[in-house]
Amino acid sequence: MNLDELKAARSRKKLKPLPIPDKELCDRYMEVFTAAVNDVLREKGLLHQTLPSGIAPLQDDMKLCGIAFTVKGSKNLTLESEMEQRAKMLEAIEEGAVVIWDTSGDDESAQWGEVMTMASQRRGCRGAVVDGGVRDTNKVLELGFPVFCKYRTSNGMLGRFRMIDWQIPVMIGNVFIYPGDLIFADIDGVIVVPREMAYDVLLKAEYIKENEKEIKQMILDGLTPTEVVQKGGYF
Numbered sequence: 001m002n003l004d005e006l007k008a009a010r011s012r013k014k015l016k017p018l019p020i021p022d023k024e025l026c027d028r029y030m031e032v033f034t035a036a037v038n039d040v041l042r043e044k045g046l047l048h049q050t051l052p053s054g055i056a057p058l059q060d061d062m063k064l065c066g067i068a069f070t071v072k073g074s075k076n077l078t079l080e081s082e083m084e085q086r087a088k089m090l091e092a093i094e095e096g097a098v099v100i101w102d103t104s105g106d107d108e109s110a111q112w113g114e115v116m117t118m119a120s121q122r123r124g125c126r127g128a129v130v131d132g133g134v135r136d137t138n139k140v141l142e143l144g145f146p147v148f149c150k151y152r153t154s155n156g157m158l159g160r161f162r163m164i165d166w167q168i169p170v171m172i173g174n175v176f177i178y179p180g181d182l183i184f185a186d187i188d189g190v191i192v193v194p195r196e197m198a199y200d201v202l203l204k205a206e207y208i209k210e211n212e213k214e215i216k217q218m219i220l221d222g223l224t225p226t227e228v229v230q231k232g233g234y235f
């Protein structure tokens, strides 16, 4: 058995630079939409890059793009040094990050709240995606911080759930998420774009957005769906 390749893939490493700076990349993703990005990934044979559909924005108009800062945790009754550990995690967040929580399928605790929002915003964090819960919801909304999560609850995680590690590969639903991947989310849910293809996928999604304008114009001009398809359109 030779696990060297797998070990290397799962190890912590420095992020590879992309053809354009990460900030420009994320700002350009914000001008497209998840369905277009999803169609590009489908062309590449990647059918399982969307997080489970139960992970939804706190508000319909929330949209988010940033670089995955992964966090992994699970139900756990111990409290020793929990706050210190959580503080260290928050202090490791970098500008342009999206905090993304693999909770091992938790269904009762909040992995995100008001103070964590404030602390991460100060570090330039763009939002949070939680396969779990959020609390202090009205305060998080007032702070204008996009959060995508499964549920809302008053249950703080302390004494119920705790972090295992951060900036490690994680898995939510069927989706692998590596630190540095691109996280893109809007009203249609959350999509994970592997880092190495993030720029190429953006270019193709921008093309789809432009091309769809022509298709929609055909409908406005009175063409039937059959005529649209005959002219190379799709929907």
Ligand SMILES: O=C([O-])CC(=O)C(=O)O
Pocket: 110, 111, 112, 113, 114, 115, 116, 117, 135, 136, 155, 156, 157, 158
């Ligand atoms: O400890 C928590 O559950 C999170 C929290 O309330 C906060 O960040 O304000």
Ligand SMILES: [Mg+2]
Pocket: 113, 114, 115, 136
């Ligand atoms: Mg709180």
